[in-house]
Amino acid sequence: MGVTIHDVARAAGVSVASASRALSGRRKVTAEVAERVTRAATELGYRPNAIAKALRDQTTGTIGMIVPGIGNPFFTTIVESVEHQLQETGHDLLLCASLYTPEIEARRLNTLLARRVDGLIISPCDFEASAPAVLNAARQVPLVQVDRYIEGGGADWVGVDDDSALAQAVDHVVAGGARSVVFVSSRLMNSSARLRLAGFQLATARAGIASLPPLLGEFTLAWGFEAGQALLAGDALPDAVVCGNDEIAVGLLRALRLGGVRVPEEISVVGFDDVGHAAMCDPPLTTVRQPVEEMAAEVVRLLNQVRVGDPRPAQRIAIAPRLVVRQTSRPVTRGVVTAGAGGTMTGDGQEDKETT
Amino acid sequence: MGVTIHDVARAAGVSVASASRALSGRRKVTAEVAERVTRAATELGYRPNAIAKALRDQTTGTIGMIVPGIGNPFFTTIVESVEHQLQETGHDLLLCASLYTPEIEARRLNTLLARRVDGLIISPCDFEASAPAVLNAARQVPLVQVDRYIEGGGADWVGVDDDSALAQAVDHVVAGGARSVVFVSSRLMNSSARLRLAGFQLATARAGIASLPPLLGEFTLAWGFEAGQALLAGDALPDAVVCGNDEIAVGLLRALRLGGVRVPEEISVVGFDDVGHAAMCDPPLTTVRQPVEEMAAEVVRLLNQVRVGDPRPAQRIAIAPRLVVRQTSRPVTRGVVTAGAGGTMTGDGQEDKETT
DNA sequence: CGGATATTGGTAATCGATTACCAACCCCCC
DNA sequence: GGGGGGTTGGTAATCGATTACCAATATCCG
Numbered sequence: 001m002g003v004t005i006h007d008v009a010r011a012a013g014v015s016v017a018s019a020s021r022a023l024s025g026r027r028k029v030t031a032e033v034a035e036r037v038t039r040a041a042t043e044l045g046y047r048p049n050a051i052a053k054a055l056r057d058q059t060t061g062t063i064g065m066i067v068p069g070i071g072n073p074f075f076t077t078i079v080e081s082v083e084h085q086l087q088e089t090g091h092d093l094l095l096c097a098s099l100y101t102p103e104i105e106a107r108r109l110n111t112l113l114a115r116r117v118d119g120l121i122i123s124p125c126d127f128e129a130s131a132p133a134v135l136n137a138a139r140q141v142p143l144v145q146v147d148r149y150i151e152g153g154g155a156d157w158v159g160v161d162d163d164s165a166l167a168q169a170v171d172h173v174v175a176g177g178a179r180s181v182v183f184v185s186s187r188l189m190n191s192s193a194r195l196r197l198a199g200f201q202l203a204t205a206r207a208g209i210a211s212l213p214p215l216l217g218e219f220t221l222a223w224g225f226e227a228g229q230a231l232l233a234g235d236a237l238p239d240a241v242v243c244g245n246d247e248i249a250v251g252l253l254r255a256l257r258l259g260g261v262r263v264p265e266e267i268s269v270v271g272f273d274d275v276g277h278a279a280m281c282d283p284p285l286t287t288v289r290q291p292v293e294e295m296a297a298e299v300v301r302l303l304n305q306v307r308v309g310d311p312r313p314a315q316r317i318a319i320a321p322r323l324v325v326r327q328t329s330r331p332v333t334r335g336v337v338t339a340g341a342g343g344t345m346t347g348d349g350q351e352d353k354e355t356t
Numbered sequence: 357m358g359v360t361i362h363d364v365a366r367a368a369g370v371s372v373a374s375a376s377r378a379l380s381g382r383r384k385v386t387a388e389v390a391e392r393v394t395r396a397a398t399e400l401g402y403r404p405n406a407i408a409k410a411l412r413d414q415t416t417g418t419i420g421m422i423v424p425g426i427g428n429p430f431f432t433t434i435v436e437s438v439e440h441q442l443q444e445t446g447h448d449l450l451l452c453a454s455l456y457t458p459e460i461e462a463r464r465l466n467t468l469l470a471r472r473v474d475g476l477i478i479s480p481c482d483f484e485a486s487a488p489a490v491l492n493a494a495r496q497v498p499l500v501q502v503d504r505y506i507e508g509g510g511a512d513w514v515g516v517d518d519d520s521a522l523a524q525a526v527d528h529v530v531a532g533g534a535r536s537v538v539f540v541s542s543r544l545m546n547s548s549a550r551l552r553l554a555g556f557q558l559a560t561a562r563a564g565i566a567s568l569p570p571l572l573g574e575f576t577l578a579w580g581f582e583a584g585q586a587l588l589a590g591d592a593l594p595d596a597v598v599c600g601n602d603e604i605a606v607g608l609l610r611a612l613r614l615g616g617v618r619v620p621e622e623i624s625v626v627g628f629d630d631v632g633h634a635a636m637c638d639p640p641l642t643t644v645r646q647p648v649e650e651m652a653a654e655v656v657r658l659l660n661q662v663r664v665g666d667p668r669p670a671q672r673i674a675i676a677p678r679l680v681v682r683q684t685s686r687p688v689t690r691g692v693v694t695a696g697a698g699g700t701m702t703g704d705g706q707e708d709k710e711t712t
Numbered sequence: 713c714g715g716a717t718a719t720t721g722g723t724a725a726t727c728g729a730t731t732a733c734c735a736a737c738c739c740c741c742c
Numbered sequence: 743g744g745g746g747g748g749t750t751g752g753t754a755a756t757c758g759a760t761t762a763c764c765a766a767t768a769t770c771c772g
Contacts, residue, residue, distance in 0.1 A: 004757095004758055006759095016723095017724095017761075018720085018722080020760060021721090021761090026761090027761090030720070033720085048470060048759070049470070049472065049757090051410045051757085051758080052759045054407045055408055055411050055757090055758080056726070056758080056759050056761090058727070060407065070426060070432045070435060071429075071432060076427060077427070080453070083453065095451045097439065114403055114406040221632060221633060277577060280577050280606050284610075370752090371751065372728090372729080377731090382730090383750085385751085386750070408728035409728080409729055409730080411728080411729080714772095716769100716770085717768100719769090720766085723762105724761100724763090725763100726762100727760095731754100731755090731756090734752090736751080737749085738748085739749100740745105741745100741746095742745095
């Protein structure tokens with residue numbers, strides 16, 4: 001460790017300025033000098049110190065990203081897509097998890113700002129408690145929210161159109177004959193939980209069916225399982241359950257299976273996200289697929305266009321999702337056709353039928 | 357952006373040295389000065405520039421970590437545990453994915469070295485192709501491998517005891533009456549795939565049962581599904597399948613279900629890792645649980661003890677895993693008892709029975 | 713052949729925080 | 743009151759890469 005451009009310059013018998021120029025190619029040097037410098041650099045194993053460069057250039061070439069947790073497969077797919085998009089611009093990603101805790105989130109924001117990231121991408125864990133730290137960060141550096149956002153709308157956001165998503169889910173189970181539908185999701189500490197519940201209530205009202213009291217816990221397998229047991233313990237099962245994400249749906253399916261309830265014959269279940277194992281649970285899960293790649297592309301596009309201090313109004317970009325019909329929902333009586341049992345394995349799982 | 361310690365010093369009417377000392381507390385200053393400096397700092401919203409500090413101190417307070425992919429839930433749990441361990445020492449984690457490609461991996465190593473991370477944690481994607489870049493990196497900075505490692509043993513490693521793991525898995529299905537067992541795993545480009553196959557062959561030989569040709573593809577749901585279809589298409593099903601990881605096992609279960617094969621009555625399936633949804637698939641998966649927290653703790657401990665250039669021999673730490681018996685394996689005839697159907701929901705899923 | 717112009721190399725400043733070193737000052741005791 | 747010991751503040755160097763600015767040399771044209 002520790003071979004600097006001075007060492008290279010000395011070995012090549014030139015000044016540091018010439019060495020720097022030869023290596024960066026930002027100004028012409030004679031072929032002779034270029035040759036000597038590059039040879040010295042490779043011989044010494046010179047590796048430019050990104051820290052020094054960042055200090056001098058006032059730019060680090062890094063983007064910070066904070067998500068509530070990477071245990072949730074939805075966030076990992078978002079992270080992967082964002083990383084993929086950032087390749088194009090030559091930026092590296094600094095990834096942090098807030099562990100669903102506003103205090104940790106604020107600390108992470110501070111260390112990323114101290115590290116002088118060139119931009120921030122965040123999915124704030126709490127609709128209210130995350131707001132001060134996020135708004136403060138947005139004042140220092142370009143910042144875009146993804147999936148979740150904070151109250152008040154002070155920063156750009158890219159996410160899914162939850163109203164459209166829930167409308168598709170509810171209309172689908174209603175088309176399959178459901179007259180009573182219950183929504184199982186997370187408590188309302190974050191924007192996704194709020195918007196999805198609102199979208200659900202709007203959709204059931206419009207469809208003119210009974211909207212039972214929602215079951216709100218967490219976006220986890222464990223909560224889905226628990227909610228499923230609660231449903232089993234109730235007087236009568238609803239005709240359908242719409243879930244706030246796929247983890248909940250999978251846990252719920254497990255509880256229903258243990259309770260001897262057949263899906264979709266006795267009850268339909270619809271998930272949200274379309275994570276990898278949604279197609280592999282039993283039965284394969286009907287779910288709303290988040291347009292993750294498009295969202296990541298929009299986030300990066302917005303990030304490049306944000307200028308700190310520019311009083312441009314905050315943008316909100318909601319991308320419409322698609323319902324992926326698999327086998328946890330009853331066939332609709334007309335129109336869309338559901339997937340049959342089985343089928344060959346293709347890229348992402350079963351032969352899914354998607355509504356248009 | 358851009359309030360420096362000079363600004364703070366000027367506002368407080370002292371020199372930069374006093375300001376720095378007042379803020380860091382590394383040397384005494386009068387209460388008067390301390391007070392004026394801290395007030396000026398908070399009023400101006402001073403945030404020390406970590407880049408400048410890193411340049412001066414020759415230490416960044418960051419640890420780089422490279423895993424093949426964060427889509428694989430095993431790697432995300434390892435990452436979470438490592439991050440958790442690093443909290444203690446006040447280090448931040450710089451996370452990268454190599455996308456299972458040695459070239460990308462080498463690039464990521466280079467950018468992390470250029471960013472002068474204080475240490476590196478890596479799960480090298482390829483047993484052979486990853487070796488040069490990893491060994492080179494290990495010469496510059498403390499480096500510990502986790503889970504996967506490179507050939508030749510030139511760098512420290514922490515992982516699971518695959519021989520013990522496979523012995524437990526094989527002995528368990530044999531105790532349940534299996535006489536023919538097939539191993540479904542990844543192609544042998546990485547150490548895990550190699551060690552697990554070797555462990556499987558050792559275990560079957562010792563148990564004196566038929567070891568059928570292994571099916572080797574990738575550590576993915578899709579490959580598990582495909583392998584399951586291949587088994588269905590064969591002449592006769594084996595009595596049991598041991599899988600290289602849980603993703604494969606879940607995909608395989610799905611294929612068997614579609615083929616109308618009952619698990620565990622007609623065939624036992626054992627996974628590897630015990631990721632979150634292993635307990636939630638149908639039936640809940642019998643699997644070998646990786647001791648992820650212990651591994652992460654060992655990795656961090658080793659990393660702190662490694663000194664570059666120290667000719668200490670490379671350490672290899674293999675931690676013994678535990679078999680978690682759920683419902684994809686036939687009850688053993690004596691000794692260990694399997695879990696019954698159902699049970700209440702506790703922390704991580706079902707009421708699992710674990711072998712001692 | 714002389715001077716104008718283009719090109720290339722070198723010196724030193726810059727980015728921001730830290731700290732070695734020195735100077736100034738205070739307090740105390742003889 | 744003066745000297746010794748202890749404490750506190752300031753100046754400037756440091757980390758490594760980049761580049762503004764200047765100097766030196768080469769090139770070209772009349």
